Amino acid sequence: MQTQIDRQIVLDTETTGINKYGPHYYNHKIIEIGAIEIINRRFTNQCFHTYLKPNRPVDISAFKIHGISDEFLFDKPIFSNIALDFINFIKGSELIIHNANFDVGFINYELKLMQNNLQNIAEICTVTDTLKLARKIFPGKRNNLDALSERYGVNTAKRTMHGALLDAEILSHVYLSMTGGQICINFSKKMNANILRKNYKFFDKNHHKKTIKTSTPIIYANAEEIHAHKKYIQMIKNTNNFCLWDEK
Structure with missing residues (x-):
């Protein structure tokens, strides 16, 4: 009997900033994508990571959070250059994202700017928002990534600033702890x-x-x-x- 493969991609992005007046992604761009693969609750050591040239300045407020400068991004690829590889990496998976509306909004905005056939990643993936999950488990408490990491004992010593790949790694451990309860073992009736x-x-x-x-x-x-x-x-x-x- 073939074992069902449970493939999850834990994903995070960094951006040039957010739009305060309307859709949060409008007129802003993704500058870093970090995604880590988990299959059947085990890390596979496969990941997708890239920095992106946004063709617009990074807001000062965003720079203070992630420390990614315009000068650093000058020679990086644009989103359309990496879009196919990115889509192939996440296709068919369950995306695990903290505050998913933020990252999904930016990704879909980038896809629409490309004017291709795919304009919503929900067409190729399912999305699980760990912020919503955390709010159900810890109602009324702080549920950002730092708070959850402390609650579950996840080491964040390397996280002096935000970074998409590092945050995806931290979220991976948080998610596995959040969903790490015991499971029922169902033996086959045909088993001797x-x-x-x-x-x-x-x-x-x-x-x-x-x-x-x-x-x-x-x-x-x-x-x-x-x-x-x-x-x-x-x-x-x-x-x-x-x-x-x-x-x-």
């Missing part, structure tokens, strides 16, 4: 019960311990691993308020 038994120790009806021979080694957790496990379970309880099982 003897196959399930052969790799485990169990008690017979008289409570005598029996050991089934197996070629698979059993590795027991050490004290440090047990402590880390209990700490992780407590984090699930503190943040998600839900556990499928509990330690007594």
